[in-house]
Amino acid sequence: MSTLLESYTAGRWYAAPDEGRPLLDASTGEVVATISSTGLDLGAMVAYAREVGGPALRSLTFHERAGILKALAKHLGAGKDELYRLSACAGATERDAMVDVDGGIGTPFSYASKGTRELPNDTIVLDGRPEPLGKGGTFVGQHVFTSRPGVAVQINAFNFPAWGMLEKLAPAFLAGLPTIVKPASPTAYVAEALVRRVIESGLLPDGTLQLVAGSAGTLLDELGPQDSVAFTGSAHTANVLRAHPSVATGGVRLGVEADSLNCSILGPDVTADDPELDLFVKGVVTEMTVKAGQKCTAIRRVLVPAGMADTVVDAIAARLARVTVGDPRDAGVRMGPLASLAQRDEVRKAVEALRSSAEIVYGDPDRVEGVDGDAERGAFMAPVLLRARDGATEPHDVEPFGPVSTVLTYDGLDDAIALAARGRGSLVGSLVTHDPAVARTLTLGLTPWHGRILVLDRDDAAESTGHGSPLPVLVHGGPGRAGGGEELGGIRSVLHHMQRTAVQASPDMLTAITGRWTPGSDRREASVHPFRKSLADLRVGDTIASEPRTVTREDIDAFAALTGDTFYAHTDEEAAAANPLFGGIVAHGYLLVSLAAGLFVDPDPGPVLANFGVDNLRFLTPVKADDAIAVTLTVKEITPRTTADYGEVRWDAQVTNRHSEPVATYDVLTLVAKTWDA
Numbered sequence: 223m224s225t226l227l228e229s230y231t232a233g234r235w236y237a238a239p240d241e242g243r244p245l246l247d248a249s250t251g252e253v254v255a256t257i258s259s260t261g262l263d264l265g266a267m268v269a270y271a272r273e274v275g276g277p278a279l280r281s282l283t284f285h286e287r288a289g290i291l292k293a294l295a296k297h298l299g300a301g302k303d304e305l306y307r308l309s310a311c312a313g314a315t316e317r318d319a320m321v322d323v324d325g326g327i328g329t330p331f332s333y334a335s336k337g338t339r340e341l342p343n344d345t346i347v348l349d350g351r352p353e354p355l356g357k358g359g360t361f362v363g364q365h366v367f368t369s370r371p372g373v374a375v376q377i378n379a380f381n382f383p384a385w386g387m388l389e390k391l392a393p394a395f396l397a398g399l400p401t402i403v404k405p406a407s408p409t410a411y412v413a414e415a416l417v418r419r420v421i422e423s424g425l426l427p428d429g430t431l432q433l434v435a436g437s438a439g440t441l442l443d444e445l446g447p448q449d450s451v452a453f454t455g456s457a458h459t460a461n462v463l464r465a466h467p468s469v470a471t472g473g474v475r476l477g478v479e480a481d482s483l484n485c486s487i488l489g490p491d492v493t494a495d496d497p498e499l500d501l502f503v504k505g506v507v508t509e510m511t512v513k514a515g516q517k518c519t520a521i522r523r524v525l526v527p528a529g530m531a532d533t534v535v536d537a538i539a540a541r542l543a544r545v546t547v548g549d550p551r552d553a554g555v556r557m558g559p560l561a562s563l564a565q566r567d568e569v570r571k572a573v574e575a576l577r578s579s580a581e582i583v584y585g586d587p588d589r590v591e592g593v594d595g596d597a598e599r600g601a602f603m604a605p606v607l608l609r610a611r612d613g614a615t616e617p618h619d620v621e622p623f624g625p626v627s628t629v630l631t632y633d634g635l636d637d638a639i640a641l642a643a644r645g646r647g648s649l650v651g652s653l654v655t656h657d658p659a660v661a662r663t664l665t666l667g668l669t670p671w672h673g674r675i676l677v678l679d680r681d682d683a684a685e686s687t688g689h690g691s692p693l694p695v696l697v698h699g700g701p702g703r704a705g706g707g708e709e710l711g712g713i714r715s716v717l718h719h720m721q722r723t724a725v726q727a728s729p730d731m732l733t734a735i736t737g738r739w740t741p742g743s744d745r746r747e748a749s750v751h752p753f754r755k756s757l758a759d760l761r762v763g764d765t766i767a768s769e770p771r772t773v774t775r776e777d778i779d780a781f782a783a784l785t786g787d788t789f790y791a792h793t794d795e796e797a798a799a800a801n802p803l804f805g806g807i808v809a810h811g812y813l814l815v816s817l818a819a820g821l822f823v824d825p826d827p828g829p830v831l832a833n834f835g836v837d838n839l840r841f842l843t844p845v846k847a848d849d850a851i852a853v854t855l856t857v858k859e860i861t862p863r864t865t866a867d868y869g870e871v872r873w874d875a876q877v878t879n880r881h882s883e884p885v886a887t888y889d890v891l892t893l894v895a896k897t898w899d900a
C-alpha cells in the first residue's frame with residue numbers, strides 16, 4: 223500500500239479522504255506515494271498562520287528567530303538519509319540531492335548568521351539615517367521596516383523540493399512572517415518528509431510552517447493585502463497567478479521566479495590552448511547534467527565566437543560521452559532520469575521545436591544507449607547538444623527543461639550581448655574570459671538582462687561556486703522572462719518581506735518609537751558615568767559631556783613623531799599655509815578621535831569590556847593648535863546578544879571646538895556586560 227502524503231494544518235497532520243493521485247518513481251515507475259488536498263480547509267490554514275503563527279513569531283526578536291533557524295539547520299543536517307532516499311525516487315543522484323538537500327539546509331544556516339550579525343536584536347529595522355525635515359531640528363523623518371501581520375505562501379517547482387522550501391522559509395521566518403508551503407506535486411514526498419522533520423523538531427513556534435500536499439485549490443482566494451506569494455515554476459503558471467483577482471486587484475504581493483534561457487559566453491580572447499576553454503566546456507556539461515538539466519539556472523544557450531564553434535562542440539560532445547545515464551541508486555550513474563515521463567515528453571517536444579533552427583550534434587532525444595534501468599518506465603533521456611543555424615529564433619524562445627543546450631555563434635561583443643538579451647531576461651549568465659576589457663564590456667552589457675553574472679577564469683575557477691548555484695548571500699531572480707522576482711541576497715530578502723514606512727515626527731517621538739536615540743532628542747546626563755552601567759542599567763539617551771581640552775602644537779608634534787604620520791598639513795608650516803582647506807598646521811583627525819576617547823572613558827575596570835570599532839567617522843572642521851575640543855557621548859542603540867553575557871552598545875560621539883562647531887562625528891561601538899557587580 224502506498225503512502226498518502228499529508229498536509230500539515232493548524233497544528234496537526236491532515237489526510238485527505240480520497241486515495242489521491244499516484245506519484246511515480248522517476249526510474250522505475252513504481253508508486254512512491256499518493257497525493258491529495260481534497261477537503262483541506264485552506265481558509266482555516268491562513269487564519270491559523272495569521273492568528274497563531276504570526277503573533278508568536280513577531281513576539282521574538284530577529285536574533286531569537288535567527289537562533290531558531292540555526293538550531294533547525296543543525297537538526298535537519300543531522301538526519302538527511304530519508305531525504306536522500308526520497309530524492310533518488312525523484313531521479314536525483316547523490317550529487318543532485320546534495321545540491322537540493324544540503325544546499326537547502328545551508329540557507330537557514332546562512333540566514334541565522336546574517337540575521338545575528340546584520341539585524342538588530344529587536345523587531346524593527348531602521349533604514350538609513352534620520353532625515354532632517356525642518357531648519358529648527360524639531361521635525362525629522364526616519365524609514366523603518368516592520369513585520370506584516372500576514373502569511374507568506376510559497377508555491378514551488380518540482381526540481382528542488384528541499385532547497386525551494388528552505389530558501390523561501392528562512393528569510394520569511396526572519397522577517398516575522400509565517401509560511402504556508404505548497405510544493406510541486408511530482409516531488410512533494412521530499413517536501414513532506416522535510417516538513418515532518420521540521421515539525422518533529424519542535425523548534426518552530428506553532429503555526430509558523432504549514433504544508434499543502436496536493437493542489438493549491440482556492441488558497442489564493444484566502445489571501446489579502448498583508449500576504450505574499452512567492453512562486454517558482456513555469457511562466458505559464460506565473461501568468462495564471464498574476465491574473466488571479468487576489469493579486470491583480472486584491473493587493474497580494476507576488477514574487478515570480480520563472481523559466482529562463484540562461485547563457486554562457488566564451489570570450490573572444492580564449493584560444494584552444496587556454497585553461498578557460500576547459501572551464502567553459504566543463505561548466506556547460508555540468509549544467510546540462512546536474513539534476514538532468516532540470517535547473518532554472520542551467521545553461522540553455524552556449525554563445526561562442528564563430529571560429530571556436532567546432533572546437534567547443536567537439537569538446538562538449540567528448541565530455542558528454544562520458545556521462546552514464548541511469549537509476550541514480552546504481553553506483554556509477556552520473557545522470558538520473560527526468561522527474562517523470564510527462565516531463566520527458568515536454569523536453570522532447572522542446573527539442574523538436576529547437577530543431578527547426580538547429581541541428582542535433584550530440585545525443586538522441588528518443589534513445590538512451592546502455593541505460594542502467596528500465597528505459598520504458600523510467601524517464602531517462604540522453605543529454606542533447608544542438609548547434610543553431612544563423613538567425614535561429616527558437617533557442618531564444620523555447621526552454622527545454624532537461625539535459626539540453628544549444629550552441630550559437632556570435633560576431634563581436636555587441637553581437638554576443640544582443641544574443642544574450644534575446645532571452646528577454648535570465649536568472650544568470652556566465653562569461654569565461656581572461657581579458658579584463660572583455661569582462662567589463664560583456665558584464666555591463668549583460669547586467670540589465672540578468673540577476674546574477676559569473677565571470678570565470680583561471681584565477682577564480684578553483685573557488686568558483688559555478689554558473690548554476692544560487693547562493694543565500696547573493697540575489698536569485700532575474701528580469702523579464704525570468705519573472706522579475708528577487709529572492710535570497712542575504713538580508714535583502716528579509717526586508718522584501720517587511721513593510722518600509724517613512725515616519726515623520728520630532729526627534730523625541732522617533733526615539734520613543736524606534737527605541738534608538740535620534741539626534742536632537744533628549745539626552746540624560748546622569749550622576750553615574752555611563753561606562754559604570756551594565757547593559758541592564760544603561761538607557762538609550764544616557765550621555766556624558768566632557769570638559770574642554772586644549773589641543774597644543776606639542777600634542778600635534780608628539781602625535782606625528784609617535785605614529786610617523788608626518789603629513790605636511792601637520793608638520794610643515796609653509797606648506798600647510800598653502801593648503802586651500804587648512805591655511806596652516808592642523809591636528810591629525812586621528813589625534814582628535816584619540817583625545818576624545820581620553821575625554822570620555824572611565825578608566826577603571828567596569829562593565830565596558832571592549833571597543834570594537836567606530837562607524838561613520840567624519841572630520842568636519844579642522845582644528846588648529848590652541849583650539850579646544852570637547853566630546854559628547856550618547857547611548858544610541860543597545861543590542862543584547864542572545865548567546866553571550868554581554869551585548870553591543872552603539873554610542874553617538876560628537877566632537878566640537880571652542881565655538882561649538884562640529885569637529886568630528888562618529889559612532890563608537892562597545893561590548894558591555896549584561897550585569898556588573900561593582
Ligand code: NAP
Binds near residue numbers: 378455
Ligand atoms: P509549474 O507547472 O508551473 O508548477 C509550479 C508550481 O505551481 C507547482 O507547485 C504547481 O503545483 C503549482 N501550480 C500549478 N498551477 C497552479 C495554480 N493554478 N495555482 C497555484 N499553484 C499552481 O512548474 P514546474 O513544472 O513545477 O517547474 C518547472 C518550471 O519551473 C520550469 O519552467 C523552470 O524553469 C521553472 N523553475 C524556475 C526556478 C526559478 O528559480 N526561477 C526554479 C525552478 C524551476 P502542482 O505541481 O500541484 O500542479
